[in-house]
Amino acid sequence: MRKHFKGFWLPFDQYTNPISVTDEMIAQAEQTLNFKLPRSYIELIKTKNGGIPVNSCFPTMVPTSWAENHIEIEKIRGLGGDEGIDSEDVRSTDKDWGYPIHLGFVICDCPSAGHDAVMLDYSQCGKNGEPRVIHVDVENPDHPKITILSKDFKTFINGLVNCKKFEE
Template identity: 30%
Template sequence: MASFEQVAAGFWHPEIEHLRLPPLTDELVVDTERQIGVTLPLDLLHLLRIQNGGVIADTWDAYPADTNFYANNHVPFEHLYGVGPAGQAATMTLLDTPYLVLEWELPSPVVLLSGQGHYWVGLDYRDCGPQGEPSVVWIDNEMNHELPLVPDFRAFVEHLTASGAFPE
């Protein structure tokens, strides 16, 4: 297990621009939290201040997990949505969460960090409330299955590993 600081230092894929947004500002954070109605974890904001969304480095693109529809031993975490305007065809952002929750009939309140419709990794505010420290959950929309991953975002990041480390 790596420290949060170790992961943060090489978290983003350096060569892929996909999902990358303009730099995060304090004003964007305030506006986003107001629009989605929750306080975002400071560690998430730290990563988004390094780079506002994008593809995650291969070293950190999976989270070890119990058997699920995706794999027997992990879930993917190949990208992280940044903070920017919702509804842009070119990229998803954290602000697309309210629409996606309705569209895919997902539990609420959650903030979707990564995913593609059939499965998601999200911050789960159902137990902690909008100002609390959310847990991280895997939501498999295809199989109508939720898999609690870890109690907080920092622990999630510290357990990330390379998807290539898992046998197929």
């Protein structure tokens, strides 16, 4: 395991894909998604193929549908299987929910039963660039509310904090 991700993941959770990520899986996912995956995401999922991080809240400067000053993620999606970012069923469900998948793809699910999620947004960098990370609220699927969270995935994962920080 890479040292800088030591302690990042909860040790056991129902969302981890038991299949270890390979370079072939990464290449296939990029072909399926038609987007280049961020290096920081690849490094992360090579330590554990998706799951629940120990720190699952991300502070925001503006209110979101989740809270006045943060969002919470339920899990980070891995590759392969029925729930990976490259799963056709997952992509179809994300599209049906109203997520703007023309911008990129959902990378983190939130605990709102599908009403909001965290996406990688390639709209400014192109399909091969370094995407920014956005929170998307699809309560009104005709007009999803987008909140920019970070300039890239590395900044996002480094910015995750323990949710106890936000408990009153």
